[in-house]
Amino acid sequence: MPTPELQERQFELGGLLFGDLTSVQVDDVDLGDVARRTGDTDSPGADGGQFGLDYHDGRVISLDLWTDTTTAADARSAWGALRTAWSADQVRGVSRAVTTLRMRMPGSDTVRVYGRPRRMTPASQRMRDAGIVDLVADFQTADRGFYSDVEQERTLNLLPNLSGGLMVPFTPPATLNAVSNSDSTMATNTGDTPTWPTVTFHGPITNPSVEWVATGSRLTLQTTLGAGRTVVIDTRPWARTALRDDGASLAGQLRGPRLSEFTLPTGSTQIAFRGQDPTGTSSCVVRWRDAYSTP
Secondary structure (H helix, E strand, O other): OOOOOOOOOEEEEEOOOEOOOOOOOEEEEEEEOOOOOEEEEEEOOOOOOOOOEEEEEOOOOEEEEEEEOOHHHHHHHHHHHHHHHHOOOOOOOOOOOEEEEHHHHHHHHEEEEEEEEEEEEEEEOOOOHHOEEEEEEEEOOOOOOOEEOOOOEEEEEOOOOOOOOOOOOOOOOEEEEEEEOEEEEEEEEOOOEEEEEEEEEEEEEEEEEEOOOOOOOOHHHHEOOOOEEEEEEEOOOOOEEEEEEEOOOOOEEEEEEOOHOOOOOOOEEEEEEEOOOOOOOEEEEEEEEEEOOOO
């Protein structure tokens, strides 16, 4: 079921809607700075230094909130509902798990960030009798991106490739060799920054791979998937996993770039799917959300 579009100046966390036209209003949003880790080193015994590798982390989004109610009891109820959502009980006890904060800023579509709620504290209760409690809440994101609320996907299917199979004349009994099949399609990231996709291979197939044709960047899973088996390769920063449908990790069978490097560029990219499948029933599904540097 599609997620409902937010109104401008509305937010949603864990199913709780807040912002305009709700009992919890948002006065201001501080998107915070993107944390940066550097590998800079000083020049030993000399002036200056050398720059190393830079890495971007997430950001802390801070929200100034207030309960837009008329009685102390209503303020307490609205505050309690927000506190429950901010506790994020469904993810806080699971390693790597994240929750989604959706937002729609003026003049923009709905976007989302992934991470975990952190601080939520009352800033003032002077007007609680009038139904107003001021609150400050923080949300720590897993990375620096803002992602489209709409997920895109492309499905690629392999057709049986019989070339090089039977040589004529031949001496029975003969076997049909499974040779590499391929399919390709176009995917477009309309954002202004690269995004991390998820790739799902559906068997039966041997050595399935997905490639960005223009750059030659290719991920290959060196294994055989039986009929009905799937593997999901999740390149997103909070995951970076290759999990079979039974929960087994196949990260050791991956070949190619690091998952942190396998981003879908901005603009249009030709995707190729390859592997050995004499049945022609295997498939590859690539999913992504367009990524933006600002909401």
